[in-house]
Amino acid sequence: MRAVVMDAIAEPLAVREVPVPSAPAGGVVVQVRATGLCRSDWHAWAGHDDITLPHVPGHELAGVIAEVGAGVRNWRVGDRVTVPFVEGCGHCEWCMAGNAQVCPDQQQPGFTHWGSFAEYVALHAADTNLVAVPDTVTFEAAASLGCRFATAYRALVGRAHLQPGEQVTVVGAGGVGLSTVMIAKALGAQVIAVDRNQGALAKATEFGADHVLVADGSDIPAQVHELTGGTHVAVDAVGTEQTCADSILSLRRRGRHVQVGLLPPVEGHPRVPMARAIAWELDLLGSHGMAAADYPEMLALIQSGIESGALSPQSLIERLVGLDEAAALLPAMETATPAGMTIIDPGLSPATA
Template sequence: MRAVIFDAIQGRPEVREVADPVAPPGGVVVRVAATGLCRSDWHAWAGHDEITLPHVPGHELAGVIAEVGAGVDRWTVGDRVTVPFVCGCGRCEWCRSGQAQVCPDQEQPGFTHWGSFAEFVALHAADTNLVAVPATVGFAAAASLGCRFATAYRALAGRARVTEGEWVTVIGSGGVGLSAVMIARALGARVIAVDRNPGALAVAADLGAEHTLLAGDGVPAAVAALTGGGGHVAVDAVGSEQTCADAILSLRRRGRHVQIGLLPPVDGHPRVPMARVIGWELDVLGSHGMAAADYPAMMAIIERGVLAPQRLIERTVGLDEAAGLLPHFDRAPVAGMTMIDPALPVPETPVAGDDHGVAVIDGRRGRR
């Protein structure tokens, strides 16, 4: 099969022919119809996660089962499926209680094993982790759920328990941030979106953000002024020391902060304003995806049209374009999700780029 692969941490990704995967016991092989290009994939490429080289990234996916391994009871070849980016073992107390997203023996495509930037991907513990994709939901929309959308949904509905009329501040308007804006509005919240990219803020406003703020000095004070003392809920959808601090400091007393963006310990562990957390009795919550057991309720809302994850997809590219975009994804201006379709034909001419491999597509340098 064709796959995006890199041989060294921060090495240049390229598309190569590699061996087809084999269904593991209890697992399946899925023919990938759509897979998302996510900042988490960049973290793996940059060396912020433990991976085995050479490596194929990709963890947000949807497709059709092509092979079923021994011991699988619920699924057959031809089923339309997606999967959370955290795949539980199916045996431990957390998996048995429906909390596979914190399974201590979890597998993660694109991290613990080769992922979905390929024509096929192997998935483990299929009876625990696979989610049926209704015929009314497209593969690209289903793939967008696996990491960013499902994580935002659980962060707001399950962890922060947002209620109607509350103020929610979303720091970062990339794929997960825009998902949070859409979901918060669907829950009846009033939303403030923050980003460094005016184009991303325009999309956030179109999705229902009541106010938009350019990232920079003064975000907490601006939020306090707009909300009469700070938001009820804050989401860091980026994952940096600055964005985490801005989110926490934008809260009112006894507010709830949800950390979604990964915080890599580049210069030691990031500093967090814990004095504010203690003094104002703030809740600090993590959100690590969503178990397959919780997908049906979210999928039903999508089928009813209340949530429309497909609106967050900015464009679709092939594997070759994705290989060029991955190394620079942390700096790319973002205004939605990029989907990869492995079936798109190989470009007749190489994807344009500079000496560092930055793709130039439709005149937008490195844009998702």
């Protein structure tokens, strides 16, 4: 099969032929029909994650089951599926309680094992982790759910417990941030979106943001407080010391900050404005994807939102590319300014991508 391969950290990627994986016991092999290009993939490429080389990135995907491993009960060859980027083991106390996203023995495609920037990918503990994709949902839209949309949904619903009428600051209007804007509006919140890219902010406005602020070096928290007095909830959907601080300092007293963007250490541990967190009794919450057990509630919101016009996950997709273009785009993600998601179709040739 063709795959995007990392042979060294932070070096150019190659697209070449590699062996097709075999289904692990309890797992499956999926023919990848769509997979997202995500900032988390860039973190792995840059060396912020512990990966084994050579490596195939990619962690948000949808496709068709091509092979079923021993012991799988609920899935068959030909089933249309997606998967959360965290694969729980299926038998620990966390998985049994429906919290596979924090499983201590988790697997992650594109991180702990070869991922979905390929024509096929192996997935573990299928009966715990796979989610059926209805025929009415495209593979591209389903792939967009596996990391960014699902992560945004859990950040707002499962972690911040967002209530109708509350105010939300969303720092970063990439795939996660735009998903957060869209979901927050569907839940009845007022939203401020922050980004350095005017195109991304235009998308945020399209998806319902009540205010947009340009991250141009100005004092973002001061502008948020001028507009709202501080928001009830703030989400860092980027993952830098600056965006984390802007999110926390944008909150009102006793507000809830959710850290979604990965926050790599700079000169040791990331510096976070804990003095404000203490003095104002802020809740600082981590959010790490979402377990397959929680997908039905999210899919129900999506279905009702599509019917009412409040949600349109498909519109988060900015462009569709093939593996060769993805190999060139991934190293540039740190400085890129996309206004939405890039989805990879491994079946596209360079001539048709």
